[in-house]
Amino acid sequence: DSGVTQTPKHLITATGQRVTLRCSPRSGDLSVYWYQQSLDQGLQFLIQYYNGEERAKGNILERFSAQQFPDLHSELNLSSLELGDSALYFCASSREGLNQPQHFGDGTRLSIL
Amino acid sequence: GENVEQHPSTLSVQEGDSAVIKCTYSDSASNYFPWYKQELGKRPQLIIDIRSNVGEKKDQRIAVTLNKTAKHFSLHITETQPEDSAVYFCAVKAAGNKLTFGGGTRVLVKP
Numbered sequence: 001d002s003g004v005t006q007t008p009k010h011l012i013t014a015t016g017q018r019v020t021l022r023c024s025p026r027s028g029d030l031s032v033y034w035y036q037q038s039l040d041q042g043l044q045f046l047i048q049y050y051n052g053e054e055r056a057k058g059n060i061l062e063r064f065s066a067q068q069f070p071d072l073h074s075e076l077n078l079s080s081l082e083l084g085d086s087a088l089y090f091c092a093s094s095r096e097g098l099n100q101p102q103h104f105g106d107g108t109r110l111s112i113l
Numbered sequence: 114g115e116n117v118e119q120h121p122s123t124l125s126v127q128e129g130d131s132a133v134i135k136c137t138y139s140d141s142a143s144n145y146f147p148w149y150k151q152e153l154g155k156r157p158q159l160i161i162d163i164r165s166n167v168g169e170k171k172d173q174r175i176a177v178t179l180n181k182t183a184k185h186f187s188l189h190i191t192e193t194q195p196e197d198s199a200v201y202f203c204a205v206k207a208a209g210n211k212l213t214f215g216g217g218t219r220v221l222v223k224p
Contacts, residue, residue, distance in 0.1 A: 002156065031210060043157070043202060043214040056209045090156060094210070099145035099164055102212060104156040 003027065004105035006091050012111045018079040021108045025072055025093030031055070032074040033094070033102060034066055038087040049074055050096075078110070086112045115140045117205050119215025126193050127223050134218045136203035137185040145206040146179060146186050151217075152199045160201075161188070193222045 003026035011019055025032050034046040045058035049068035060066075063081075068074040078085060088109050092102040116139040126132050136146075147162035163170045163177045163186065170177050174193075179186040190197055203215040 002158075033210070033212075042216050043204075045211050045213065048210055050210075056211045058211060099162075099206065101147060101159050101162055103159065104149075106156050 002103040002105060004091060004093050004103055006089075006105035006108050008108060009106065010109050010111070012113060013081060014113055015081055015083060017081050018077065019081065019110065021076040021078070021089050021091075021110075023074045023076070023091030023093075023105060025074070025091075026103060028095060029093035029103075030072065030096050031094045031100075031102075032068055032072070033092040034060075034074070034076050035090045035092065035104075036087050037090060037107075038084075043090070046076070081112050083112050086110055115143065115205055115207050115211075115213040117203065117213050117215045119203050119218055121218060122216065123219045123221070125221045125223060128193060128195060130193055132188075132190040132193055132197070132220055132222075134188045134201055134203070134220075135185060136187070136205070136215045137183075138205045138213075139184065140205070140207040141181075141184065143184075143205045143207045146177070147204050147206075147212070148175075148177060148188050149202045149204065149214075150199045151202065157202060190220075193220075195222050195224055198222045 005024040030051045046060040048056040088107045090107045092104045094100040144165040149157035151157045176189045204212040
């Protein structure tokens with residue numbers, strides 16, 4: 001158990017819909033990272049939040065957005081869903097400081113029908 | 114941006130033999146190099162990491178070597194066991210905290 005909690009474990013929805021994925025970081029971790037893992041793209045960094053503020057952005061689509069709340073949990077919002085958005089979405093968290101290891105949650109499997 | 118290439122994409126070894134996976138990167142400012150193991154349907158698990166001021170790090174049967182001049186680093190697994198079968202990912206961090214992952218290596222350890 002990494003200490004990073006993601007809900008829900010599975011989500012099945014239809015094209016055009018909107019979903020919210022939730023992540024609670026390990027106790028004491030201020031940074032939260034979101035990654036997308038699909039079969040043909042590997043692990044792709046989406047976005048990072050540190051203590052409530054956006055810190056770094058990767059290949060995140062405009063249809064996707066995220067935020068980190070005062071209690072440090074984070075949500076990833078995916079809207080106008082397309083078939084290609086089907087993937088595993090992982091959240092990771094790390095301590096403050098240079099080159100701190102990132103620990104991953106168990107992921108949310110999103111299936112678009 | 115950073116580009117990370119990982120080889121081989123698949124690796125089959127006999128139990129007890131060694132496995133070596135190599136990654137190359139493009140950004141000379143990269144300073145942190147973790148390796149993750151991912152079993153089927155599970156989360157990536159950090160197994161070892163190395164920072165740019167160190168050339169080699171060992172943890173039991175696992176070691177990582179880093180060549181900053183050549184911009185490559187490798188994962189070495191000795192005395193492989195069936196439970197080492199998984200997908201292994203290297204990653205690289207340059208400026209900021211963004212990790213760029215390699216494409217993964219599927220390792221199969223045959224009993």
